[in-house]
Amino acid sequence: MAESTFVHVTYIRTTPEKLWSALTDAECMKQYWFGLHCQSQWTAGSPWKLVSDDGLILDTGEIFKAEPPRQLVIRWQNQFKPELKSEGVSQCTMEVEPSGSAVKLSITHTIEREQSKFIAAVSDGWPKVISNLKSLLETGSVVLNNPYPCKAPALKRSNNVSVQSKASGRFSVRW
Numbered sequence: 001m002a003e004s005t006f007v008h009v010t011y012i013r014t015t016p017e018k019l020w021s022a023l024t025d026a027e028c029m030k031q032y033w034f035g036l037h038c039q040s041q042w043t044a045g046s047p048w049k050l051v052s053d054d055g056l057i058l059d060t061g062e063i064f065k066a067e068p069p070r071q072l073v074i075r076w077q078n079q080f081k082p083e084l085k086s087e088g089v090s091q092c093t094m095e096v097e098p099s100g101s102a103v104k105l106s107i108t109h110t111i112e113r114e115q116s117k118f119i120a121a122v123s124d125g126w127p128k129v130i131s132n133l134k135s136l137l138e139t140g141s142v143v144l145n146n147p148y149p150c151k152a153p154a155l156k157r158s159n160n161v162s163v164q165s166k167a168s169g170r171f172s173v174r175w
Contacts, residue, residue: 095107
């Protein structure tokens with residue numbers, strides 16, 4: 001079956017334990033995830049949801065695997081946009097690995113659907129969220145305060161979105 005995948009890797013000057021805490025603590029999350037936070041018990045089989053400051057549930061799912069402070073796997077489905085929800089459940093895998101004085105954070109977000117609009121959306125969001133997380137852990141403050149430019153000119157996006165497929169092994173996102 002065809003699939004779409006987004007992969008993001010970064011290195012953060014921290015410890016695996018501090019990174020794991022930042023990935024699973026709702027109050028910390030609000031700082032780097034533009035006011036959003038996740039709610040879960042962070043154990044395999046527990047429900048998971050992404051919630052806005054005003055209580056709107058954006059995404060839901062289930063913790064598939066949790067091995068603190070090494071790996072977290074979430075079955076994830078958008079609940080906010082019908083066109084994304086209709087694509088079904090995705091899987092987000094976060095891997096935390098010591099690397100010298102830093103920690104390597106790898107995020108792989110996959111859905112069993114070719115040319116996924118959901119994967120195109122997360123490929124725009126994850127780099128901003130993770131940039132803020134890295135900045136927060138290394139400096140104590142975030143680098144981005146708004147996920148979208150407030151007064152930027154409107155950009156016309158085409159429907160030509162490319163994502164990685166198992167067959168091609170290529171990844172690019174073009175708007």
